[in-house]
Amino acid sequence: MKEKKNKPNVLEIKIDGSFYPSRHTLDLRRKRVEKSAKNNAPVFNVIKNRENISAIKELLIFSLLKAILFLPIKIAIFFKKLFLNIGKKALIGLSYLRTKSLGKVSFKKIQQREFVKLNFSPPQYWQKGIAAFVALAFLFVLPIKVFSSFEELQEDKDKVIQYGLSAYESLKKNDFTSASISFSSAKKTIDDLGIAFKYLATAIPGIGDKLVFGNALLLVGENFSDAASLLQNAIEYFDNDVEMVLKIKYLQSKVAAATPHLLVANKILENLDNNYSILPIDINPLKKILVGGTRALLVFQDFSDTLLDILGDKYFKRYLVVFQNNNEIRPTGGFIGSFAIIDIDRGEIKNIEIPGGGSYDIQGQLRELVISPEPFHLINSAWQFQDSNWFPDFPASAKKMMWFYEKSGGSSVDGVVAINASLMEDLLEIIGPVEMSEYGKTMTSENFIDETQKLVEFDYDKEENKPKQVIADMAPKVLENLLDMDAGQLSLFSEVMHKAILDKDVMVYSKNPDTEEKLESFGLSGKLRDISEFSDYLMVVDTNIAGQKTDGKIVKEITHISEIQDDGSIINTIKIVRRHMGVKGTVFSGVRNVNYLRLYVPSGSTLLSAEGFKAPPADLFESPIDGYVPDKDLQEIQGVVYVDPKTGTRINNEFGRTVFGNWIMVDPGQEVTLTIKYQVPNKRVNQPSEGYASSIKKSLDLDNNFFGYKMLIEKQSGAKNTFFKSYVTVKNKNILASVGSGVAMRQDGWYYEAELNSDKYYGVVLEE
Numbered sequence: 001m002k003e004k005k006n007k008p009n010v011l012e013i014k015i016d017g018s019f020y021p022s023r024h025t026l027d028l029r030r031k032r033v034e035k036s037a038k039n040n041a042p043v044f045n046v047i048k049n050r051e052n053i054s055a056i057k058e059l060l061i062f063s064l065l066k067a068i069l070f071l072p073i074k075i076a077i078f079f080k081k082l083f084l085n086i087g088k089k090a091l092i093g094l095s096y097l098r099t100k101s102l103g104k105v106s107f108k109k110i111q112q113r114e115f116v117k118l119n120f121s122p123p124q125y126w127q128k129g130i131a132a133f134v135a136l137a138f139l140f141v142l143p144i145k146v147f148s149s150f151e152e153l154q155e156d157k158d159k160v161i162q163y164g165l166s167a168y169e170s171l172k173k174n175d176f177t178s179a180s181i182s183f184s185s186a187k188k189t190i191d192d193l194g195i196a197f198k199y200l201a202t203a204i205p206g207i208g209d210k211l212v213f214g215n216a217l218l219l220v221g222e223n224f225s226d227a228a229s230l231l232q233n234a235i236e237y238f239d240n241d242v243e244m245v246l247k248i249k250y251l252q253s254k255v256a257a258a259t260p261h262l263l264v265a266n267k268i269l270e271n272l273d274n275n276y277s278i279l280p281i282d283i284n285p286l287k288k289i290l291v292g293g294t295r296a297l298l299v300f301q302d303f304s305d306t307l308l309d310i311l312g313d314k315y316f317k318r319y320l321v322v323f324q325n326n327n328e329i330r331p332t333g334g335f336i337g338s339f340a341i342i343d344i345d346r347g348e349i350k351n352i353e354i355p356g357g358g359s360y361d362i363q364g365q366l367r368e369l370v371i372s373p374e375p376f377h378l379i380n381s382a383w384q385f386q387d388s389n390w391f392p393d394f395p396a397s398a399k400k401m402m403w404f405y406e407k408s409g410g411s412s413v414d415g416v417v418a419i420n421a422s423l424m425e426d427l428l429e430i431i432g433p434v435e436m437s438e439y440g441k442t443m444t445s446e447n448f449i450d451e452t453q454k455l456v457e458f459d460y461d462k463e464e465n466k467p468k469q470v471i472a473d474m475a476p477k478v479l480e481n482l483l484d485m486d487a488g489q490l491s492l493f494s495e496v497m498h499k500a501i502l503d504k505d506v507m508v509y510s511k512n513p514d515t516e517e518k519l520e521s522f523g524l525s526g527k528l529r530d531i532s533e534f535s536d537y538l539m540v541v542d543t544n545i546a547g548q549k550t551d552g553k554i555v556k557e558i559t560h561i562s563e564i565q566d567d568g569s570i571i572n573t574i575k576i577v578r579r580h581m582g583v584k585g586t587v588f589s590g591v592r593n594v595n596y597l598r599l600y601v602p603s604g605s606t607l608l609s610a611e612g613f614k615a616p617p618a619d620l621f622e623s624p625i626d627g628y629v630p631d632k633d634l635q636e637i638q639g640v641v642y643v644d645p646k647t648g649t650r651i652n653n654e655f656g657r658t659v660f661g662n663w664i665m666v667d668p669g670q671e672v673t674l675t676i677k678y679q680v681p682n683k684r685v686n687q688p689s690e691g692y693a694s695s696i697k698k699s700l701d702l703d704n705n706f707f708g709y710k711m712l713i714e715k716q717s718g719a720k721n722t723f724f725k726s727y728v729t730v731k732n733k734n735i736l737a738s739v740g741s742g743v744a745m746r747q748d749g750w751y752y753e754a755e756l757n758s759d760k761y762y763g764v765v766l767e768e
Contacts, residue, residue: 244347326718356466394526
């Protein structure tokens with residue numbers, strides 16, 4: 001058997017069986033013998049002498065004998081020539097071995113810098129074992145129909161491949177039942193060949209390695225079949241008329257049973273080569289599917305208890321759900337036009353209240369009168385519920401939403417859920433159109449935003465004055481369709497929700513500290529990340545104030561130009577281009593986009609210059625109303641605000657970051673560019689931690705001092721059409737390696753580019 005490249009370099013003869021040895025294979029791919037119930041192969045050291053050389057020859061001759069005994073003569077002749085050729089090469093190979101003490105032999109393979117060890121010796125009484133095996137082979141010879149012709153064997157092989165392809169296609173279509181049946185059929189086809197055939201074929205050069213490979217794939221299919229069957233059973237259970245928490249608990253048990261099967265399948269695929277010509281397909285996509293599926297199940301296992309708590313498994317829960325229109329961007333996603341109070345008990349929705357007047361319904365009930373953040377004075381100096389999501393850190397904004405709701409006469413709630421309008425578009429893509437006959441409308445993923453905005457702003461009953469009633473009427477229908485999803489829709493739903501979590505189109509806050517900690521670990525909390533370990537950091541937060549529903553037409557290009565100084569400090573220049581793709585005069589989007597923009601940067605950064613900002617006229621801003629007081633939460637979070645006299649930029653520190661804020665406006669069909677320059681303190685570029693440093697030194701074989709540069713770009717919830725580029729220049733340092741896709745090395749630094757549809761991270765290792 002030829003040694004394949006890039007494989008572990010241990011050469012073994014493995015002998016296994018029940019009482020007497022029943023097979024031997026030459027395996028160049030494992031550094032040690034894998035011990036299992038079915039394969040417990042003793043390994044013996046070789047002493048290079050005449051007796052053992054003779055043993056090797058006799059073992060090879062025995063392999064040839066088995067091929068002659070059980071295959072048609074015309075095939076046996078072919079393999080005889082092949083065996084003689086391999087035997088000749090094996091003897092030539094042995095001549096390169098150098099005998100060492102204790103009879104062990106090894107030679108160094110120059111290309112891979114590792115030692116290849118020949119480590120085998122026949123066990124005691126091996127000649128009797130061979131004789132016994134020959135006798136047993138005659139007794140347990142496979143049915144003549146299996147070996148009567150090569151064509152029949154070829155037909156069986158084609159069946160296995162066809163079953164495998166069928167299962168693979170079913171897997172891609174999320175048809176787990178069909179995939180399970182196909183894998184089981186493939187297994188049965190191989191099993192029908194019999195045990196003797198499988199042991200016999202492993203001794204045939206050119207066939208044995210392929211059979212081992214095929215059996216490995218069979219084991220993958222078998223484990224996947226078991227997992228798919230369990231998961232299919234769990235999905236079908238969702239059709240039963242039982243409480244939702246019971247459905248989730250049943251799914252928990254099936255996922256726990258299915259996950260080990262998928263872990264085994266992943267482990268086997270991880271160690272398989274994909275260069276065998278016997279495969280008519282590329283198994284790499286299958287690897288990715290299994291890895292992704294297994295990871296999803298592991299995440300579900302870890303998160304399911306938290307999900308049960310959120311759904312009121314043990315205690316009744318009440319949530320404040322806010323609907324955010326990200327076409328009118330706000331720090332946590334969008335303007336809060338509507339909200340709902342939802343009561344959940346054991347996974348069942350017991351009550352939903354959606355005010356027809358939306359967020360404005362509770363304005364007149366507010367008992368606490370506080371002054372709004374200063375930029376909001378353009379529209380209202382009084383801070384109210386609809387503008388409560390001022391902080392980009394969702395837990396902070398969620399607490400403020402709860403405060404306004406409760407201070408307006410609302411009951412206490414257990415948490416807050418924020419849903420962006422763009423998520424509703426994706427959900428309608430799954431469940432299909434929703435008929436709203438009372439409005440003469442059919443809501444689809446394509447028209448949902450436009451139609452609801454028209455109904456809310458214009459086409460509502462002015463006497464009844466409930467512009468948000470369409471949301472109240474539509475929400476139960478959407479929930480009903482979501483609860484009636486079939487297996488295929490459920491799979492699509494999980495994909496949509498995974499994307500929504502990454503995009504921050506759905507965020508959840510819980511008053512329970514343990515639940516909130518879990519939500520944060522799964523990226524659902526919307527909490528700003530800890531940036532203490534990052535060399536550089538950037539988050540751009542837009543707040544549409546009096547700019548109507550224009551943000552869906554804004555395209556943003558953010559360019560980060562960074563110069564690392566000799567002392568380790570960083571000078572950054574941020575260039576932001578905003579293009580308004582709307583058409584002037586178009587309803588909602590054909591007007592000026594008015595935006596208060598904040599740059600969140602590393603704490604302690606110093607503003608050097610700012611250009612391109614433009615604020616609305618000062619006389620449009622309201623003065624605080626008599627009787628209104630500063631908000632304590634706002635004061636505590638934002639601290640002291642300093643206004644740069646040259647640029648009008650507001651500067652403060654919050655959430656462990658320095659913030660630069662200013663105004664930018666752009667008309668339909670136009671674009672504006674702003675540039676802001678600042679210096680990051682030198683404490684940001686440091687040597688990695690001792691453990692991390694040791695691992696880098698070892699992997700890169702470094703002797704000198706080296707530094708790690710790590711950059712985090714945080715995405716704002718609800719932001720769309722945002723593109724990020726980074727150019728970093730460094731002097732007197734060598735660039736050794738990079739981490740993260742999208743990094744390209746340059747002569748004096750590196751370049752990074754990505755669409756900012758989720759948080760982005762990259763790193764670079766530098767040496768002095």
